[in-house]
Amino acid sequence: MVSDDIRKKINSNIPLDKFEALQLWKTASFAELMQLADNVRNRFHPNKKVSWLIDRNVNLTNVCFSQCLFCNFCVKKQNENAYILSLEDYREKIRVLFELGGDQLLLQGGMNPALNLDYYINLFSSLKREFPQLKLHALGPPEVHWLSVRAKLPIREVLIRLVDAGLDSLPGAGAEILSDRVRKIVSPGKATSKQWLDVMREAHQLGLVTSATMMFGFIESITERIEHLLEIRKLQDEKPDGSPGFLAFIPWPYQRTDTNLFEKYPDMPRIYGIEYIKMIAFSRILLNNITNIGASWLTVGQDIGALALHAGANDLGSVMIEENVVSKAGANYQLSPDSMQKLIRDAGFEPFQRNQNYQAFTRQN
Numbered sequence: 001m002v003s004d005d006i007r008k009k010i011n012s013n014i015p016l017d018k019f020e021a022l023q024l025w026k027t028a029s030f031a032e033l034m035q036l037a038d039n040v041r042n043r044f045h046p047n048k049k050v051s052w053l054i055d056r057n058v059n060l061t062n063v064c065f066s067q068c069l070f071c072n073f074c075v076k077k078q079n080e081n082a083y084i085l086s087l088e089d090y091r092e093k094i095r096v097l098f099e100l101g102g103d104q105l106l107l108q109g110g111m112n113p114a115l116n117l118d119y120y121i122n123l124f125s126s127l128k129r130e131f132p133q134l135k136l137h138a139l140g141p142p143e144v145h146w147l148s149v150r151a152k153l154p155i156r157e158v159l160i161r162l163v164d165a166g167l168d169s170l171p172g173a174g175a176e177i178l179s180d181r182v183r184k185i186v187s188p189g190k191a192t193s194k195q196w197l198d199v200m201r202e203a204h205q206l207g208l209v210t211s212a213t214m215m216f217g218f219i220e221s222i223t224e225r226i227e228h229l230l231e232i233r234k235l236q237d238e239k240p241d242g243s244p245g246f247l248a249f250i251p252w253p254y255q256r257t258d259t260n261l262f263e264k265y266p267d268m269p270r271i272y273g274i275e276y277i278k279m280i281a282f283s284r285i286l287l288n289n290i291t292n293i294g295a296s297w298l299t300v301g302q303d304i305g306a307l308a309l310h311a312g313a314n315d316l317g318s319v320m321i322e323e324n325v326v327s328k329a330g331a332n333y334q335l336s337p338d339s340m341q342k343l344i345r346d347a348g349f350e351p352f353q354r355n356q357n358y359q360a361f362t363r364q365n
């Protein structure tokens, strides 16, 4: 049972420290966590509305030098299935996206050594020239860090050039767990925790819209999950007044099918719905300076996604026209715009289609 002190702090919007967070995880019952998180959610979103969006998740290449152990999407450049999308590929994907009523590409790597900063700048500006209404929610801190190393330019300069070329917002991709112990094992080629946070700090200084994520349920400890959440909260506290900072936090469970990580650690415990809901609730409670908590129906399914709305989540993300990474590792759920809205209504909430700034979506022609 949660202590009165911790309960009072949560209900009075006083941030919990690491020790209190650990106590909360250890002592709260499932029902208590859900109730406390629902209270926090109602403070942020008293109107029972749940947002969702239509966007298209596009991986511009499947070649990646990082070879993270949990990723079975990426290949080496010699692989016969290696690809880099052509402008013609983008045109077709964007055409379908617009037809379905969306306007955003969630555009991410691999980190392909053949592609440098100029490539991304040319790509973004070409897409924006041809489709001015298109929104680019693109790359992520590891890619931005890698581009800055390759171009020998400060992160700030790389971000400025990408924004000038058409980057609208920076997803919180590649965070996994912000612990260098964990990262050294699962993704040693990728940005460190500090580098991930440094990129986001610069993005916030520049006023760029960002989100934060966490992939959990592999080799990390509960303490490392808590440290991850507290780092995100601390960085959000640092953002300049008026900068949007992290508009949302989205945790999702590691998808293990056919990954090298699961082969290496076959005994790691599977994350079931209850633990996922606990993490959603826990994130909602700890991140008392981030407005939106997203549930990842794509990785946990519709029923658990709907339950998460009663445990602190207020966003169900995208209908997902295309997704390549987690679907290769076992997440194979699909949802149309109508079934997304029905799911939200059936859970007792009112759906509203949002844009990348978490405001009501309006189509620009």
Ligand code: SF4
Residues within 6 Å of the ligand: 064, 065, 066, 067, 068, 071, 073, 074, 109, 110, 111, 142, 174, 187, 190
């Ligand atoms: S998760 Fe991302 S960075 Fe890691 S190997 Fe896959 S594509 Fe590359």
